[in-house]
Structures are given as structure tokens and as C-alpha cells.
Amino acid sequence: MPLDMETATTRPRAMRLRADATRNRERIVAAAREAIVELGPDVPLDEVARRAGVGNATLYRHFTDRTDLIRHVTLSVVARTVKRAEDALAQEPDAFTALRRFVFESADERIGALCSLLSDVFDRQDPAVVSQVEQMQRSINAIMERAQSAGQLRTDIAVGDLMAAVTQLTRPLPGTCCAGFDRFVRRHLQLFLDGLRAPARSVLTGEAATLEDLQARQP
Template sequence: MPPATETAVPPRAVRLRADATRNRERIVAAAREALVELGPDVPLDEVARRAGVGNATLYRHFTDRAELIRQVTLSVMARTVKRAEDALAQEPDAFAALSRFVFEAADERIGALCPLLSDVFDRQDPAVASQVEQMQRSISAIMERAQSAGQLRTDIAVGDLMVAVTQLTRPLPGTCCAGFDRFVRRHLQLFLDGLRAPACSVLAGDAATLEELQARQ
């Protein structure tokens, strides 16, 4: 009997799969920006227009708004984890790694996205829960390194950091967003300065974890 051979995948099929992947990524990226600008009720037609695809293409990838928002949620979390891992691996100074992550997390627009997404995604979704665990681990690793180096105050946890980043990067209600990024970076730097050790004050209450924050929502 001749040896079994692998079935070759036609080049056209490979190309079609690659095109489908690119379209899916464009749709998620466009939805992310549209949600920030227009809120969770943004028309899906607008998402398709921004992604440069037809409505039929959008609905082939995402059957409804809930599934699209779920994928945006997972994408934002995965990108945040990657930001944390890269900062930890590439920055030799512990506090520099923390600072880099904080500013890059702000660039992900999590301050605007988190309030929108938290109202509509399922916190019991196994994929979402897995991403939350990965975020906890990756951000904890950055903070623990800075604390071990004596550069970061020891009375805070991941939840404290992410609450501050989320609040400081969220536009104020009723204000124009033009030029808001300039204030975000300024206020984040003030916040980071307050995290340095030795601490100049005693914080009330206990340090917060991501799990505790989710339980309180």
C-alpha cells in the first residue's frame, strides 16, 4: 500500500481564508473605534462602512450585535495582555515597564470601552473569564517586579491600577473630546508619580483585584 499523503490545500482556498481573516480583523477594529465614538448602539451598517466591507460580509462573521461586541471585548483584553507582556519583556527597568504599560493601555481606549462593554457582555463567558485571568497574571507580574525592586508602593493591586487607568482615560460627560488625549497623558503621569515607593501616604481600605471589581459590578 502506498504511503498516505497529505491533501494539498488549493491556493485559492488559502487565499480565501486569508481574506476572511483580514475582513474579520478589520470589522473588529472598526467596531472598537465606532463603539468608542458612538456607543454600544452604533449601527452595524456604520461598522461595515468603516471596515470597508459589505453588510453581508459583516453578518457572515458576526450573526448579531452581541457576538460582535463579545469579539471586541476579547480583542481589547487580548491586546491589553500583549501590551503588558511586551512591556515586561522589553523594559529593563521595572517602573519603566509599568509606566509603558499604563500609557499603552490608555492607547487601547479602555477607559471609554470598559463602561460600554461591561453592560453587554456575559461575565460568565468562559473565553471572557480566561482573558480576565490572563490580564490578572500579566499585570500582576509587572507590578510585582516593580514592588520587588522597591519602586512601587506595596499597598495596591491590579484592580487599583486598572480602576485608575479606566477612570483617567474616560472623557468627562458633556465635554468635547478634542485634545482630551493631552490631558490623559498628563494625568496618568501624575498618577504614576503617586505610585512610586516610598509611599507618601496611607491608603484607606484594601487593595483591589480584578475579580473583586467584577463581583461588585
């Protein structure tokens, strides 16, 4: 076979293989995100592979171990959360509407997967993760500060309060069947949002929580 014909034959095949590999990687990350939300960061990798519809060998070709997979899931969720926050801030003229949009879209992004940031297997000093988490904090802060400046959001809360509540409200209760859980999420998030509106109808105990507070290790 002439060289140019061989190149023309092998190039599409190589492109298909790369596309298949990319799809498999995306399916694994998406499946791991869902599994972490439902079962926690200690979810068996066999379960992740099953949900992704791939074999264990395929999973390990993309991710060397659980820590590597959790890192990529975290980076994916944080990056998508940043975009959601920035889009809401840029596209919504009303401050609280932007906050509401962000909260509901965070639920759709399965932001509960960020519980992995609190896992003992997670490297909190990873430069890429630190950079993205800081960007996420800035983006969410921008939404909250605009709503607070407009007098629409109570002033005794911070990013950590918002993230902790949304994360907890979008994860199934431990030991319960997950079937149908999603039908409660938007209902409970709306109740939460009603409690965030200013003027506040109660006095909160303690201090506003930051993301650093959520990540701090307990003695």
C-alpha cells in the same frame, strides 16, 4: 479547461477572498474597539460598520449580533494587553519602567474597550473570556509585584485600581466632543503614574481593588 488549470485559476481567487474577509473582520473589530471607547458598549452597529468602511451585511456575515461582536473585541483587547504586559516585563530591566511602558501601551491599545466586561449584555462566564482575563490579571500582577518588591510602587493598590484608572483616563468624557482628546491622555497618565510611586505621599481610603471587584454586579 483542464482540471489542473482550473485549480490554478480558482485557488488564487479563493485566497484573495479569504484575505479580504480577514481584513474586513480585523477592520470591524478595530472600529468597534474605538467606538466602544468613545460611545460605550451600546454603540449602534451601523456606526461600527461606517467606521470600518463596510456595509451592514458584511458586519453581520462576521458577527451575528452585538454580543458576538463585543465578545470578539474583548478577547482581542485582552489578548493584546497580555502581550503588552509580558513584553514589558521581559524587556525592561527597571520595574517601574516596565509598569510605565505597560500603562502607556495599554492606552494605545484602547483598553477602555474593556468597559464592555461590565455591560449587562456580556456573558461573564464565557470560558474563553474568563481564561484570558485571568491571564491578563496574572501578567499585570507580575509587573506590579516586581515594582512593589523593588520599593518603586506603593503597596496599597492592586490590579483593579490600575485598570480602573487607566480605563477611565483613556476614555473621553461622556457628552463631549472627542476631537483632540488624545492629546490629554499621555499627560494625565503621567500624573497618575507619579501618584503610584513609592513612597506614597497619602493614605488611600477603602481597600485595594481587584478585577473581580470591578466586575461585581451592584445590588
